[in-house]
Amino acid sequence: MAETSRGPAGRPDVRVLTVTSTGGARPHTEIHGPDDGPTVVLVHGWACRAAFWYPVLRPLVAAGHRVVVYDQRGHGDTPATPGSCSPEALADDLCAVLAATLEEGRRAVLVGHSMGAMTIVAAADRPLLRAHAAAALLCSTGMDRLADESTVLPLRPGRWCSGGQRAFLRTTLGYGPLAPLFRRLIHHITMGQGATRAQCDAVARMVRACPRRARGEWGTVLAGLDLADRVGQLDIPVALLQGEADRLTPPVHAHRIHGRLTRPDGFVRLPGVGHMTPIEATDTVVATAARLAKEQL
Template structure:
């Protein structure tokens, strides 16, 4: 049977780290060993897991060391205790992963999708993250105002009160998704994928999202509903690129343009026409291209000299 691009390749190493509050964070490594190739660290979004990154890992692991981890409450990572949901906890977890995965004076490129991008923003002022990061890609994400800017409801629903209430319900509801069905797959396709998404892509997305526990989903949804990380965008002092799907209903392009305007070292905006919120699943080659540019420009030997003389 031919392996699907939506299945993870064999890991080179799997381990766990302890975050500041003791929560166990599951970490996977792919590709070359540490010190033999540039390192890219992948941070997934809400209701996802390392499985979300499978297509991108297939694109990158042949040339880069790829480190991916499950956000707390997702995949193989521990479920946080009461009070363990928040942007500070996300920053703590990323700090713990980088302190474990980055050796000596090595630096990495961070790739954060959705809540993963918010994690990079939340950790932007952490010395342990700053010293280990060469560049960042913020993919399909936003720094705040998620309820106000979401576009899941069609434009004909003009009431701001109705729109905000509906989008809040989507985030904070702990209602079970149940088993995959034609209805749930259609809803996911409409809400988070581009209209031209294949049946295989929709099924892969449903497999990832349905695996997230409903209590964990709601816990993080409450955090996202009140998100304000504008200061975190400004705290990112390394070259930072932004990527968004042109048809993203959860974090529409207005977020990408807003972050681009606030970044101190803006490294370019990529908008992928017709794509939804799950850009690394929908267009892994395009996302990989942006990652490669960041690696070659800011992480390869000689890149620092190139930056200083530019």
């Protein structure tokens, strides 16, 4: 079920929905573009929100696509549901959004970044996803060993490194003011050297605005995540996009995912690009999503 209202400033091409999901979650959902266009569903990652996708959304809508975005629980305009964060909750919310935005028989291309891509894989065995998903694009993500293989902290691989990465994911400490030091830290963690000041500032503001308790609870989920066995259940064409300078989910993850896919449909590696591929390599994300929509819808 969903409640619908008009878009910002009454724009006729934007509809806002509040979807009902499990555990009391009510994902804030937006539909942009023409109702008769091929549908692309964009799923954001940890500590981000639906607005993260706007640089990708705008050219897709301009090209005639119908684009759905939503805030994961505890992010953006979706209230937190303490104690209900899990891979199953991610899958529940995605399926609730698909049910609310796609009529029976209508399919979409799913595009997920980081935790958003994990969301798609978490729902791989759901009949509703199989009914509505025509193809998927997984950007900068991993399905297991996230704390063990992250290179965010400059430590040698091992127990201390893994422990430090887990502590980073789980912390509920505030990130402090939007000062130069914080910007440099966000740049190091999330982006490649070629990222612009404006891109870094946009990501820093978004991450800092994420409620810290929800961020910490989802980080705890990520620290122990293991969806390796579900990758092969995603029985649709799947494209991968990976920044080679990604520290949060280094390229080893993408290579392992690619080897587990049932129907791989492209693997693009981006030299010098960090974790935030939809911002750092917007044109590539748009082109890949549009190609999948053209071929599969």
